[in-house]
Amino acid sequence: MAKGLDIKDVNIYYGAFKAVEDVNLTINPRSVTAFIGPSGCGKSTVLRTLNRMHEVIPGGRVEGTISLDGQDLYAADVDPVAVRRTVGMVFQRPNPFPTMTIFDNVVAGLRLNGIKDKTQLQEAAERSLQGANLWNEVKDRLNKPGAGLSGGQQQRLCIARAIAVEPKVLLMDEPCSALDPISTLAIEDLIEQLKADYTIVIVTHNMQQAARVSDRTAFFNLKATGQPGRLVEVGPTRTIFEQPVQEATEAYVSGRFG
Amino acid sequence: MDDRGRSTGRRADRLFSFASQGAGVTVLVLVTLVCVFLVSQAIPALARNEASFLTSREWTVGGDAPRFGILELLWTTTAASVIAMLVAVPVGVCVALFITEYAPQWLRRPAGNLVDLLAAVPSIVYGLWGLIVFRPIVRPIEDWLSSRLSWLPIFEPTGITGGTIFFIGFVLAIMILPIVTAISREVFAQTPTTHKEGALALGATKWEMIHTAVLPFGKPGVISAAMLALGRALGETIAVTFIVSTLAVGSDWTWSLFNGGETFASRIANNAAEFDSPQKTGAFIAAGLVLFILTFVVNAIARVVIERRKAFTE
Ligand SMILES: Nc1ncnc2c1ncn2[C@@H]1O[C@H](COP(=O)(O)OP(=O)(O)OP(=O)(O)O)[C@@H](O)[C@H]1O
Ligand SMILES: [Mg+2]
Numbered sequence: 001m002a003k004g005l006d007i008k009d010v011n012i013y014y015g016a017f018k019a020v021e022d023v024n025l026t027i028n029p030r031s032v033t034a035f036i037g038p039s040g041c042g043k044s045t046v047l048r049t050l051n052r053m054h055e056v057i058p059g060g061r062v063e064g065t066i067s068l069d070g071q072d073l074y075a076a077d078v079d080p081v082a083v084r085r086t087v088g089m090v091f092q093r094p095n096p097f098p099t100m101t102i103f104d105n106v107v108a109g110l111r112l113n114g115i116k117d118k119t120q121l122q123e124a125a126e127r128s129l130q131g132a133n134l135w136n137e138v139k140d141r142l143n144k145p146g147a148g149l150s151g152g153q154q155q156r157l158c159i160a161r162a163i164a165v166e167p168k169v170l171l172m173d174e175p176c177s178a179l180d181p182i183s184t185l186a187i188e189d190l191i192e193q194l195k196a197d198y199t200i201v202i203v204t205h206n207m208q209q210a211a212r213v214s215d216r217t218a219f220f221n222l223k224a225t226g227q228p229g230r231l232v233e234v235g236p237t238r239t240i241f242e243q244p245v246q247e248a249t250e251a252y253v254s255g256r257f258g
Numbered sequence: 259m260d261d262r263g264r265s266t267g268r269r270a271d272r273l274f275s276f277a278s279q280g281a282g283v284t285v286l287v288l289v290t291l292v293c294v295f296l297v298s299q300a301i302p303a304l305a306r307n308e309a310s311f312l313t314s315r316e317w318t319v320g321g322d323a324p325r326f327g328i329l330e331l332l333w334t335t336t337a338a339s340v341i342a343m344l345v346a347v348p349v350g351v352c353v354a355l356f357i358t359e360y361a362p363q364w365l366r367r368p369a370g371n372l373v374d375l376l377a378a379v380p381s382i383v384y385g386l387w388g389l390i391v392f393r394p395i396v397r398p399i400e401d402w403l404s405s406r407l408s409w410l411p412i413f414e415p416t417g418i419t420g421g422t423i424f425f426i427g428f429v430l431a432i433m434i435l436p437i438v439t440a441i442s443r444e445v446f447a448q449t450p451t452t453h454k455e456g457a458l459a460l461g462a463t464k465w466e467m468i469h470t471a472v473l474p475f476g477k478p479g480v481i482s483a484a485m486l487a488l489g490r491a492l493g494e495t496i497a498v499t500f501i502v503s504t505l506a507v508g509s510d511w512t513w514s515l516f517n518g519g520e521t522f523a524s525r526i527a528n529n530a531a532e533f534d535s536p537q538k539t540g541a542f543i544a545a546g547l548v549l550f551i552l553t554f555v556v557n558a559i560a561r562v563v564i565e566r567r568k569a570f571t572e
Binding site: 051053056058081082084085088089091093095096097098099100108109112113158161162165 | 455457460461462466471
């Protein structure tokens, strides 16, 4: 069910601006991979190429190959819409659809897939909300607006929405940066559970979080200001935090960075 | 230093709140006075009216036994305005969606500016254009409808071929189209990127994204645009005045959209010369009051719709 990703010789552009250069990276199935690095080094940019959301931005362009279990996501006959149904995404700021109820938010993706059957939707909603550890908090108000939840609950609602369509990979861009410590812990626990079924890639600025939740860590950095970002080092999280090969990695994870 | 800063700030606050309260109260008082004036002018005329004001089509406002009613005016006004809305709102929304979502990036800004400009042109210009260009286009539609659907009372043939209600509706649609488009474009363009990306990341196609993110976000704005446009259509005077085929006195009543007829505004404008006695003027003012109430009700309904949705957007 979960699938691995292979990123080969990838360059990413915003119009004429080359934001990320020469990324080679393998993401293992059923594991959590963390992207760390200073602001502006291209973590979000790389993440967004994994479900072809990068090309939504005017001028956004990708070179190189990214494949999901051998299938090139950027092949000419691949529909980006299909890619996004396989590779789900959770954004930095919780973004439930404001005009929809909690229930409708969770099943939005299923409805897009053409599922109309009431009981099927209800089961999926309950399963996903359970999966996102939100069920107990919202089961009595599924018909209330999703925007009426707390920030942490909204973020878990977005996770429920993303896993409702049963993607193979789940991308998370700083999913906890707008949340309090308790909600953050709830989401970290959730990531731990989700890893059994999903391949997870998470961008985070929080070193402890990366250390706590991830199996592998990729450190991105800028060569210099104005230069494209690149992948400096990737390896098991423990190694990256305790015995990194590169000096820059060492400096960054120990907090002695620029 | 600190103290002075704060106290001038407070004085400015107080001044502003005083000024804005004053302005608010003035507006309310003015509106009330206008209402009182209109009602007081209308009541004596209505009291002497020997026909039923709401269900009669007669319009003899002078003399000792005036007989006047608004049935025809009400029907023509609402029917033409509804046709205008049915045509203009979907077309305007589609054009707005095209500009904000489908047009190539370089075209979006100029196209948006152009639409804003077009919306600022007095609608009579479009009325004239629509009158000339659309007459030959609307005729076949009318013929088609009246030959296929003549069993429906609203499509019954009448033999009238110039300014039918149906044609007025089309001309009104052209007149309100720019404003509907401009406001819709504005609200669609403000859809937060996070909502749009949220939908796309779930595997929505472009159209599904529009359906899940853009349209729900823009709905209250589109409703406001439609209401604003409806207000214009209901009150549009000049264009209607010179298009309508006025019905002959005593002609048979039909519900047909292919009939002529006058709207509130055109009846008042056509007969401005008659305002020579308080009784006659009162009758026209009574008709104007109905138009006022109609617009008011329409806007109130729109408010309710928008408020109901607010619970979901905040
Ligand atoms: N929409 C955009 N248009 C043009 N350039 C962009 C856009 N988004 C990001 N960039 C540029 O691409 C580079 C990488 O940005 P990105 O958002 O991927 O960084 P990041 O590592 O996610 O940073 P942060 O940790 O602050 O989120 C930056 O130089 C940024 O200015
Ligand atoms: Mg980022």
